[in-house]
Amino acid sequence: MSVLVYVEQAEGKFKKSVFEAVSYAKAIADQQSTSLTAISIGDVAESELKELGKYGAAKVLNVSADQLKSFVNQAYASVIAAAAEKEGAAIVVLSNSFSGKGLAPRIAVKLKAGLADGAVELPSTDGKFAIKKTAFSGKAFAITELTSANKVIALNPNAFGVKENTTDAVIENFSADIKQSDLGTVIKDIVRATDKVSLPDSELVVSAGRGLKGPENWGMIEELAGLLGAATACSKPVSDADWRPHSEHVGQTGIAISPNLYIAIGISGAIQHLAGVSSSKVIVVINKDPEAPFFKVADYGIVGDAFEVVPKLIEALKAHKG
C-alpha cells in the first residue's frame, strides 16, 4: 500500500510541475498514513532521480527500457498501471500536463479508477475522497468524489505549490512487459521553442489583445515578458487573426491557466476570456476603456493607452531591477 506518482521527464530533467505533483502526492500519502513511491520512465540520471526525495518520495521506480525512451502514452500507461499493482497503490497522481492529459485517462481505465483531472486541492478527509477540480472552463469548480476503489488524480500546474519534505529516496529499477501493440505511436520530431517560457507552467504571464492593433506591435509585449521572465499569451481574436500562434490563446476555447500574475494588455475581458484566466492569483489590467469588463475582475488596473503605458512600465521595471 502506497501512493504512486508518475514523474514526467523532459530531456532527462524534471520540471517544477513534477516536483509540485510529488509534493501533492506526498501530502495525500500523509493523509492516508502511507509512503510515496515515484515512477520515472526514460533516461534520467540517478542524481536527478534522487531530487525526488527532497519532496517526499521514499522510493523511486526507474524504468529505462529502450522502447520507452520517448513518450508513448499506451505503453507508459501499461507500465504505470503495472507499477501501481505491484506497489499496491490505490492512488495514482500525475501532473495535468499535455502528456499527462493523454496518459491519465488510459491509466484510469486500466485500473477501473475514477479520474479527477484538473485537481486544484487535496482530497477531502471526510471519508468521501472528494476533490475540487476546475469545471466550466474556469467559471466554476466541481467537487468530484472518486467512488471507485482505485483513484487517479491529475494535478493542475501552480495549484498546490512545491513543498520540500526531505527523504532519502531509494532508487529501484522497474520493468514491465510491453506489448508491441502498445507502441502504436512513433515520435518523429520534437520542436521546442527553447528561448520561451512554456505558457501552462509559467508563474507569470503577459497577455495582449486586439488593443495592440497588429502583430507588428508585439515587440513591447515580448520585451516586458522577457524582463519579467514571463510567458506571452493572447486573446482569441488575436490568434484567430493569426497575429499570434494558437498555442498562446488563453480563454474558454483556448487553454486555461492559473499563474501567480496575469497582465492583460488591450483585452476587454469577454466572459470567454475571463473563464481561462480567472484562477490567476493576481490580475493586472491595462486598457484605455475604463468600462472594459476586465477591470471588474482585476486586482490592479491602469486606464490608459497600451502604447504609452507599456513602454513606461518597461522603464519602471528596468529601474526596479536596477
Add this chain to the structure above:
Amino acid sequence: MKILVCISNVPDTTTKITFTNDNTEFNTAGVQYIVNPYDEIALARAIELTEGGKGTVTVINVGEAANDPTIRKALAIGADDAVRVNAAPRDAYFVAKQIAEYAKDKDFNVILTGRESIDYNGNQVAAMVGEFLDIPSVSIIKKLDIDGDSATIEREIEGGKEVLTVSGKFVASCAEGVAEPKIPNMRGIMSARTKPLSVVEAVAIDEVTKVTKYETPAPRGTVKLIPADQTEQLISLLHSEAKVI
C-alpha cells in the same frame, strides 16, 4: 475511410454559470446548448478528410433526447449520419465506455473528439476510448493528415510541439489548428432533417466518480486603479504588496 466524431452537448460559451439545489446541480434555466466548440473542429476535419466520396462521417453523442437539436446541427454541418446513446452522460468514463461499445464492431478507421468539453474540461474521453478499444490515442492534436493507413499528427507539448505517426486505427482529440469550424449552409440545414439519427441503449457500468457540489470562484476585491503616468507604483505594489515579482 469511416470516421466517428464524438460530440458533446454543452452550454453556449456566453453562458453565465450558476447552480441550484444548494449548489449541487447546474442551473439549466435559459441556457442555450451548442455543439462543443472543439468537437466542431474535429467534425470539420473529418468532413475535409472524407470529402468527394473518400469516406463517411458518423457523429455520436451520449445523451438524452433533448440533445437531438445539437446532433442535427452536426448533421447540418456535414456529417452523414448520427447515433445517440440514450443515457444521461454521468462522467467521461461512462461516456467513453458507451462510445467504445458502439464502435467496437463498426470498423471505424479514425475516432475524433474535441480536446475537451467546455463544461467539465476533462480531455478524458479520447484516451479512454482508445484504452477501452486497445488502440492508440493522441491527445490535444494541432494537425492531422492521413495517407492511406498511416496518419501524421502534431500534438501540443509544453513550449512546443511533437510530430508523430500512427498506423491503423486510432483515436485523437482535436484542438485549434486541426481545421476551421464549418458553418452549416441552407442546403445542409435542410438535408439534416432527413439524415439518419439512430438511438441505441446504453450499457451498464459501475460508477467511478460523482460530483457532490459546485463552487464558483471567490469574487475579487475592488480593482486598485493606478494613474497611467505612475507605472513605477504598479511595479512597487506587485513587488511589495502582491509579492508576485
